[in-house]
Amino acid sequence: MDMPAAGLADVYRRYIACLNRQDWAALGQFVADDVVHNGRQLGLAGYREMLEQDFQQIPDLRFQIDLLVIDPPNVASRLVFHCSPKARFLGLDVNGQRVSFSENVFYAFRENRICQVWSVIDRAAIEAQLQSPLS
Amino acid sequence: MDMPAAGLADVYRRYIACLNRQDWAALGQFVADDVVHNGRQLGLAGYREMLEQDFQQIPDLRFQIDLLVIDPPNVASRLVFHCSPKARFLGLDVNGQRVSFSENVFYAFRENRICQVWSVIDRAAIEAQLQSPLS
Numbered sequence: 001m002d003m004p005a006a007g008l009a010d011v012y013r014r015y016i017a018c019l020n021r022q023d024w025a026a027l028g029q030f031v032a033d034d035v036v037h038n039g040r041q042l043g044l045a046g047y048r049e050m051l052e053q054d055f056q057q058i059p060d061l062r063f064q065i066d067l068l069v070i071d072p073p074n075v076a077s078r079l080v081f082h083c084s085p086k087a088r089f090l091g092l093d094v095n096g097q098r099v100s101f102s103e104n105v106f107y108a109f110r111e112n113r114i115c116q117v118w119s120v121i122d123r124a125a126i127e128a129q130l131q132s133p134l135s
Numbered sequence: 136m137d138m139p140a141a142g143l144a145d146v147y148r149r150y151i152a153c154l155n156r157q158d159w160a161a162l163g164q165f166v167a168d169d170v171v172h173n174g175r176q177l178g179l180a181g182y183r184e185m186l187e188q189d190f191q192q193i194p195d196l197r198f199q200i201d202l203l204v205i206d207p208p209n210v211a212s213r214l215v216f217h218c219s220p221k222a223r224f225l226g227l228d229v230n231g232q233r234v235s236f237s238e239n240v241f242y243a244f245r246e247n248r249i250c251q252v253w254s255v256i257d258r259a260a261i262e263a264q265l266q267s268p269l270s
Binding site: 005067069070071074075076078090091102103104105106118119120121122123124 | 140202204205206209210211213225226237238239240241253254255256257258259
């Protein structure tokens, strides 16, 4: 049975808090062992590795929920980031410049764990900020 | 008062059908006069213009809903496209090649009309297909 929307919102907010404190030991409470991310079967270990790499590339990374749409078992979230990737990020030479961008991401939950993720990051927004640092 | 989720899903599906038949005279049934798209106050006329340009650039454009998450007054939709932009699209020289990509988009509705849109298109997916036509 699906969890009510309010419960799923709470689970999702606790997942985001887990990411922000880089509490990788707790990640399995929120992410399924066989999780699929953008069509790739990463599994929990691969998912954790992806997140650890994100924090390596972006030491000041912080996940911030801008808009949350909950319709169990699915969650859609608009995340916003204000951070400084230290070198190359998404194929762009950011080199420590502070950039702002969003990620529109959908999740399917199964038994309160994320089992599928479909994410699109607004890479064009980062590109535009690199071209014109004042915008 | 918010419309129930099932009603809003129906409104949204009729909006997508309206786009696919390029029924611009009916667009105002679904889109508010003061609509804002990715932070730009386009208004209904500007929004229509944007869509007309999309169909000019992509004659075989077809909006297809892959995943719909409804939480009134908000809707999140993952759209998939299989189409052939005839020249340049999103700054990429597609030149008639058939490409597949998705758009993760959030909408805020007010009185059954879209008043805000936050859209991210997976431009990187198109880029990857242009680099390696066999993928």
